[in-house]
Amino acid sequence: MRLLITGGTGFVGSRLVERALADGHQVMVVSRDPASAGKRLGSSVSVRESAAAFVDEKPDAIVNLAGEPIADRRWSDSQKARLIESRRHATRDVVSLCEQLAATGEAPGVLVSGSAMGYYGDQGDREVTEQTPPHDEFAHRLCDMWEHEAHKAEAFGTRVACLRIGLVLDEGGGTLAKMTPAFKLGVGGKIGNGRQYMPWIHREDLVRIIEFLLTRDDLEGAFNAGAPNPVTNAGFTRALGRHLHRPTPFFVPAPLLKAALGEMSRLLLTGACMRPKRLEDAGFDFRYPTLDDALAAIFDK
Ligand SMILES: NC(=O)c1ccc[n+]([C@@H]2O[C@H](COP(=O)([O-])OP(=O)(O)OC[C@H]3O[C@@H](n4cnc5c(N)ncnc54)[C@H](OP(=O)(O)O)[C@@H]3O)[C@@H](O)[C@H]2O)c1
Structure with missing residues (x-):
């Protein structure tokens, strides 16, 4: 497979690149800094500054993960604009490549594009599937825009799957x-009342989901990419403390977090009990279905 990846230098993308190379695929990566990305990813990966620049390589599958990190800076108006524009730009670039290739009858067969659990916004403790109506807030509007831009590739015959x-x-x-530095120091603890859900996924399972969606021609639309057993922040805190063999006596009061982070505190204080219904219905088999499975694989080596 000729696989084009945006965000291939990132936490998820770099692992996807490794696995795709190991599986014998031809890998192309879009990066804002092709020289340093090329050094990091190795000579077998071709790196260019835009997706459209790969038109001569005719990728037959695309994975779109690029975007300004969501939790690195306080959500000022200018930072919100960066979060939106970085994803809009990267996704339009990918769709433009699909359009150019479609003109010669060689549109990529599939685009697997990023989105996030933030699509649903704050859902309290209700169980959330792909059918659940979203709560309207910034995270939802960001993800909705991202998915909407990705779906434009369908006009050129490309199958589109979006990963929440x-x-x-x-x-x-x-x-x-x-999270781990504070927990290792023994000052980890829950956030607010700890009842907010934190859907999570082991990176290996996420990369396996991407591979699953690249090859399953019958699957399109939105997919919740979280493990089948989401936990609350309090449950996550207890599990992490257990696996790091540290107590978790402290907690961060919600008002303090709101004062420090403003609107971005919603990332930590709200959530959704997101279930991967469509992936399970399609027969995807999670290697790390519970948080204990995942944390044991990560820490108990
Ligand atoms: N990690 C998570 O827990 C998580 C959860 C939900 C959703 N997601 C989404 O899934 C995607 C992949 O996650 P990740 O953790 O691998 O992200 P990441 O490590 O932050 O990597 C994303 C890549 O996007 C590129 N990028 C960063 N800022 C950019 C900007 N301003 N404009 C254009 N490109 C930019 C970077 O590539 P270059 O520097 O090479 O250009 C970077 O390697 C992200 O879009 C993220 O929002 C991640």
Whole structure:
């Protein structure tokens, strides 16, 4: 397969690149800095600054993961614009490539494009499937725009699947890299009242889901990419403390977090009990269905 990946230097994308190379696929990556991305990813990966620049390579599948990190900076108006525009730009670039290739009858067969659990917004403790109506808030509007742009590739004959991704867990980055230092010091604890849901997924399972959707021609639309057993923040806190052999006596009061992070505090204080209904219905088999399975694989080596 000739596979084009945007965000191939990221936490998820870099693992996808490794697996795709190991499986013998030809891998192309879009990066804002092709020289340093090329050094990181190795000489067998071709790196260019835009998806459209790969028109001569005729990719037959695309995975679209690029975007300004969601939780690295406070959500000022300018940062919100960066979150939106980075994803809109990357996705339009990919769709433009589909359009150019369609003109010669060689449109990519499939686009698997990012989205996030934030699509649903705050859902309290209600069980959330792909059918659940979203709560209108910034995270929802961001994901909705991202999915909407991706679906434009369908006009050129490309199958589109969007992944509403939960917190991605593995060593070397993502949520755990942010959380574990405090927990290792023994000052970890729940956030607010701890009742908010934190859908999560082991990075290996996410990469396997992407591979599953790349090859299953009958699957399109939105898919919840979270493990089948989401937990609350309190449950996550207890499990992480257990696997790191540390107590979790503290908690971060919600008003403090709201004062410190503003609207971005919603990422930590609200959530959705998101279930991967469509993936399970399609027969996807999770290797790490419970948080204990995932944390054991990551920490108990
Ligand atoms: N990790 C999670 O827990 C999680 C959860 C839900 C959703 N997601 C979504 O899934 C996608 C992949 O996640 P990830 O953790 O692998 O993300 P990541 O590590 O932050 O990587 C995303 C990639 O996007 C590119 N990028 C960063 N800022 C950009 C900007 N301003 N404009 C254009 N490109 C930019 C970077 O590539 P270059 O520097 O090479 O250009 C980066 O490697 C992201 O879009 C993320 O929002 C992730």
